[in-house]
Amino acid sequence: MSCLGISIYPEHSTPEKDKEYISLAAKYGFSRIFTCLLSVTKPAAEIKAEFKDVIEHANRLGFEVIVDVAPRVFKDLGITYDDLSFFSEIGAAGIRLDEGFNGSVEAMMTFNPAGLLIEVNASNPGMYLNNIFSYEPDKSKLIACHNFYPQKYSGLGFDLFYKCSKNLKDLGMRVAAFVSSQTEGTYGPWPVNEGLCTLEMHRELPIDAQARHLFATGVVDDVIIANAYASEEEMAALAKVQPAKLTFGIELEITDLSDVEQEILYDFNHFVRGDLSDYMARSTMPRVIYKEASIPARNTRDLHRGDIIMVNEDYGQYKGEVHIVLQDMPNDGRKNVIGHIPIYEHVLLDYVTPWKKFSFMK
Template identity: 30%
Template sequence: MIGFSFYLQDPSASERIEEAGKLGVKRAFTSLHIPEEQGDLAAVAAGLLEKAAEAGIQVFADISANTHARFGLSTVKGLNGLGVSGLRLDDGFSPGETAALSEEFSIAINASILFEDELLQLLELGVKPQSMIAWHNYYPRRETGLDEEFFSQQNKLFSRYGIRSAAFVPGRGEKRGPLYEGLPTLEKHRSTNPLHAAAELKELGADFIFIGDPDWGGGLLEDLILYEQDTLRIPVHSSREFDGCYKVRPDLSRDVIRLMDTRSNDPVPPQAATLRRRGAVTVDNDRYGRYKGEMQIVKNDLPTDERVNVIGMIDEKDLPLLSFIRPGTNVLLTNKNERLGDGEI
């Protein structure tokens, strides 16, 4: 499931919540214990949480042991009245307090620093696995994001106990301050296409993917929603208009991704043959007989073939997406903003 993040001092938070709600997003993350945030936090939080409730969005809030006092509340449970439905507990909460809060809230345990002994203690205290999410941190400081193998091992631990896991990818838009380095869970994703990062997190066992930065930008939220529906949107540099969603054949080939129902009886004149580099989008021309019109995406560099026209090229930064295309995946090919001239690919 896909989610996003909003923050109390982001002037665009209300608009982002409204937009996410219109797109059908049902979960959001926010932090209620950021030391540098000042002002009437309770009023701002109440307004944003009300906005989220109107949009049908469940909000998980990152809190510390003294967060409720900063909001003028006598107990943590008072956050429920503000519209918080899930708590991501930072330092300062004992296992017993966590168990008690799990009766009122969904609980996001810190998947990056909680290990099996502590987990067993929570379960023995009566915290139900279905009421927990093992939620990994995001890491604003460069070089401090999680190791891939550690992340995978932690997810396997929680999965053994029937607990789902969550993690963050950075946004495509402006990164969140004060460091502006992005908010990924894995360090390798700091400068990666966030859609690729999300696909990799899912492969590594994450059940929920949240955008850490408040400005998702560049159609990222829409791309993640499509991915949740087993559709990958891939922009293509081409002089040809792409406007279709294509299903990948069930028999996955070694060198190319074959797109179903693309063969045609219409003429496909041969073009000057060019190298088929990884990421090339091709169509079989008249010389290929009954294969005429079949579209493919090249996975491994291939030689020229006079029977195959190269009609487009995927950006190098998007090439890792090809590794996550499976039999039956839907591939939505769209044109890049910049169009290429006649004869260019």
């Protein structure tokens, strides 16, 4: 089951602000928290007290909290690989290993007495995961999460991201990735903050478009906002995303849609016909439900990839169908161009497949 998450960085904030943010996220159904010890330099006792206070608040609201660590953190805090009690004592559900060990260590960690989840770095194209699996870990305690990249142009390219994620999914693992809030003044664990995302192509996009793309790939289970604090508007937008459904933004060209046209466009449960054409994805059931409705011809320009059209009444029994245009083609006047999908969302067209459910955002 997919879920949404946020990130908190207690060393850069206050417990009061973090708790308020966590409570807001709970309001919108978020259930994961990423937090980081890599940039924390305080003594172990002080770290434990601060993190425990905030994590206890999160746990009361049903969050799963994963703490990012690396070998250096173990050394600095006097933690050994066979005694992870520090993390269970602060209330964490698991630890994320930003840097790997030798495979055997990770596998043994999955048998920790507290039952902590061991999250490995998903942004790793080598044989690292296969090595861990060769040491017979407890697979039920092993999950994966990608990196985020504060430096502009340093994020993952899509092909590498997909290769890494697909390998993890093929191993039966739960995979998380990060999206970036576009709210001014957000921050991460480090001074450099030019957006915090996993995929470089997402860095400047609206946060819900980032999430819709990650879910559409089919290789990401959980989406986490990397920077703090995202706005309530962004949380609300993410909360509306349905991971199993393709959801498109639409830039309207017909702004005075009739009530019937709005019902068909926004409220109908659209799905792509199984006999998918190279030229368009058809939602054909509206023609049955709205066969008596009036849909006069208007805005019948030629059609381009990403256009959203509604068949008008000049097309007889096909009136009311909704099409997503996949290839340019002429329009003989029987198809109304309702609007078009924003260019930055055209990547979602790659996931239009037979029987796929889809909808449009108002």
